[in-house]
Amino acid sequence: MGTGKQQRRGDTRQRIQDVALELFAEQGYEKTSLREIAERLEVTKAALYYHFKTKEDILTSIFDDMTRPIDELIEWGKEQPRTLDTKRAILTRYSEILTNAAPLFRFMQENQATMRDLKTGESFKDRMLALLDILRDDDPATPMTAQVRCFSALFTMHGGMFVLKDADGDPEEKRKAILEVAIELVTQAHHGA
Amino acid sequence: MGTGKQQRRGDTRQRIQDVALELFAEQGYEKTSLREIAERLEVTKAALYYHFKTKEDILTSIFDDMTRPIDELIEWGKEQPRTLDTKRAILTRYSEILTNAAPLFRFMQENQATMRDLKTGESFKDRMLALLDILRDDDPATPMTAQVRCFSALFTMHGGMFVLKDADGDPEEKRKAILEVAIELVTQAHHGA
Amino acid sequence: MGTGKQQRRGDTRQRIQDVALELFAEQGYEKTSLREIAERLEVTKAALYYHFKTKEDILTSIFDDMTRPIDELIEWGKEQPRTLDTKRAILTRYSEILTNAAPLFRFMQENQATMRDLKTGESFKDRMLALLDILRDDDPATPMTAQVRCFSALFTMHGGMFVLKDADGDPEEKRKAILEVAIELVTQAHHGA
Amino acid sequence: MGTGKQQRRGDTRQRIQDVALELFAEQGYEKTSLREIAERLEVTKAALYYHFKTKEDILTSIFDDMTRPIDELIEWGKEQPRTLDTKRAILTRYSEILTNAAPLFRFMQENQATMRDLKTGESFKDRMLALLDILRDDDPATPMTAQVRCFSALFTMHGGMFVLKDADGDPEEKRKAILEVAIELVTQAHHGA
């Protein structure tokens, strides 16, 4: 209904990011060619290069926009006392972040090999470790199982998103169940288990 | 001398699989070219095609060899009563399988996007679901959290492998800690939590 | 402050030529992109097209400005008697022209393949032949060696510029030595050797 | 007459070098695309990559074959006494080398900007300097003009090839004239002029 090329002006950069993430998540980073992205947008490949310096740059730019909430969460977490309440809050907020940026996290989950040699991947790993640092206690007496529980909580949340995608049931209910289990894991760890 | 090309006769097929898995795990499936594999083996690309029909075929053959233990485990599990002991045994044996074929599972973990459109990937996913089916009870009254706990157990074991790779501590100890947490999760699920 | 964009007004055309010649001489014509030129000037590529019709046009314009002295020299030379003194004067003045427009001549020296299919290149070659015509005598009895000596004189002057650039010694002294040899070559030619 | 694809087997590498040099000399290195080379040979671009690792590698391989005579000449020259006879012999033999590999030297002459950032170019420059070192005397009292005469001799020979290409007269006669002038220049230099 008239939303043709007119409305597109000025938002091309954004549209590239959207379509790219869509395809990256759908097919993987390596298997998605710039030709595909361009075709789906009905622009030329060269147009992509007007807005982004390289293919990797497209991906990076998507991350930059979407990982800001995580950085804020980490910063906030670092300033809080290491209480169980803090940890619960971290997980709760992280669960929301995950939900809001689901395609991006699905992409990461499924393209770890690719992420590994992208600068962006490296920095994301650092963020995860920072979150882990907040969840677990630095006490050297902390048993190994407690550490396992903590990363298990994180993994459960990440994995849950797209595993339960296929399962039946209300998405919101599923999300809450995942969060609940994650919180429980961290709670046990907090109590030294 | 003597360990040169002489000894190599006849085991080329095996050597291709070894090197291929090594590289696939290291760099990802898409980013590993047949040229690289051939070069590292000091044979020509064409030689690979004598032993395998396609690139995908190399990967598939590796899986065929290595997933047999899982199939046996599933078959065994299906015939057992759905007791907690059975589930514990499943997890314990699965932990060993994972350890024995670590590079392969690391590969799967990091190349999910690739796995998705390989026939092999599909069938592996089926195996995972079969395992899940044994771990969780089919009772429709089973709460969602119980289901989450089950796949969380599986995810924890998968993820643990290469997350704890970087962490300090004795590998065997780490493996046991992971298994312990996984069993606990399934136990809770078994009790309807 | 004050030497910023303010002072630049109106001399953009000149600045483009300067930067372009700089880069053309440094990297060659083909390997210098308009993007580079624009970036170094902190303007957009499109701005270049406001001032010049094509890339080649930029180069041509530089030549037009800088080859005028040569045209004047040729014109002057044609009107003079073909004495040895005239030839000496030609070489002396040409040596000065070369020194004043060193980057341009370095560019030509090193980009002959490019020059060949530029209209400008063709016309420059004509100029060289015109100079040669003045230096050598048209007498059909002139031995081949005399002709060789004449173009050798020209070549020596051209090549000297950037060969001796690396050598040690005072630049002005080197220039004089080159001129001296060139004059000697033409002198010998003039005397029929 | 039956010299179709049959005869071509096994000499593809050589044919690529031949055609490449032909085109490089004709149009310049940058302006010659691999597509052109491939088309003229009636093979695909990929075939070129079977025989050579990169475009630059094609050029390098041509040089490797053709500069061997120069290396031998330099080696020979270094072992000789620095007499005038030696220098004359150097020039004479160099003149023959130049004639035999005329297209290559024409290419170098006209693509100096390109040569400059090729490893091959660097090493060729070294060879020229080595030749110069033999021609000129290391005596610090040697006047600048003597040095100029020496490189002028070399330049004259290089330049002569393709300048006199257009001129009228017997090629062999022209070559001899050039050689004569070059020898004279070096002779004068040798006598301290």
Add this chain to the structure above:
DNA sequence: TATGAATGAGAGTTCATTCAT
């Protein structure tokens, strides 16, 4: 006097794959 946005053509390069020998 310039810019922002885009294009079409083409570059060099790599890939999985084939097949006669």
Add this chain to the structure above:
DNA sequence: CATGAATGAACTCTCATTCAT
């Protein structure tokens, strides 16, 4: 049991150029 030679399709990326604003 393997190689040498080649292909076709695709890739990422760069270029000179255009044009409405």
